Amino acid sequence: MVSRSRMMADLDPLIRYRKHGVDEKRRVLSGLYAQAEELAKKKEAMEAEIEAETIAAEQALSAESAAYLGRYLEGARKKIRVIELSVRKLETKIMIAQEDMRNAFAEMKKIEMTQENREAQKKSEENRKEVQELDEIALDGYRRRLEEDK
Structure with missing residues (x-):
């Protein structure tokens, strides 16, 4: 059977694992x-x-350049709409990645806080035992002096 103190001290590997997960999510978000x-x-x-093309076509003042400009503008605006659609899809992915990273970070912090609480509890228990041992030593010394005085 694993001792209680051994069970309580095993969160460090989990914390490292969670930190790695948060770092990976941060890299994805950065990408x-x-x-x-x-x-x-x-x-x-x-x-x-x-x-620039609009200015060039206006300066050319020809019917041919106006016709080419119309087709060019139509194609360019279509490309801009495709880019804007890609941006909207990417914004959704970014929001999901942000939420995912926030959740991973919160989970990591919970584990870190649990570890800190366990360490504080362990320290408190060690201090209590030390005080108890010192009290016993002092009490034994007092008893010996009483017996010696008799």
């Missing part, structure tokens, strides 16, 4: 944020390109 940033950059680049 999702990087993807969101990349999509935002693509959208900004596409919008800047639309603006």
Whole structure:
């Protein structure tokens, strides 16, 4: 049978395991944020390109450039809508990953607090035993002095 003190001290490996899990979830979340940033950059680049092409077509003042511009704008706006849809899907994944990381962190903290409580309880028990032993030693010394005085 495993002693009670042995059972109480075995949370350190679990804490390390939970920390590793939190770190993994943090890395996943970081990757999702990087993807969101990349999509935002693509959208900004596409919008800047639309603006540049519109200015170029206005300066060309030809019917042909206006026709090409219309088709280009239609395709570019479609790409922007696809990017925006991807961003919305990614935002959902980010929210789920954030919640998952929060839950994992909370579980890890619960275990850490349990470990701290167990260690405090163990320390208190050790202090109590030490005081009890010192009291017994003092009491034995007192009894010996009483017997010697008789």
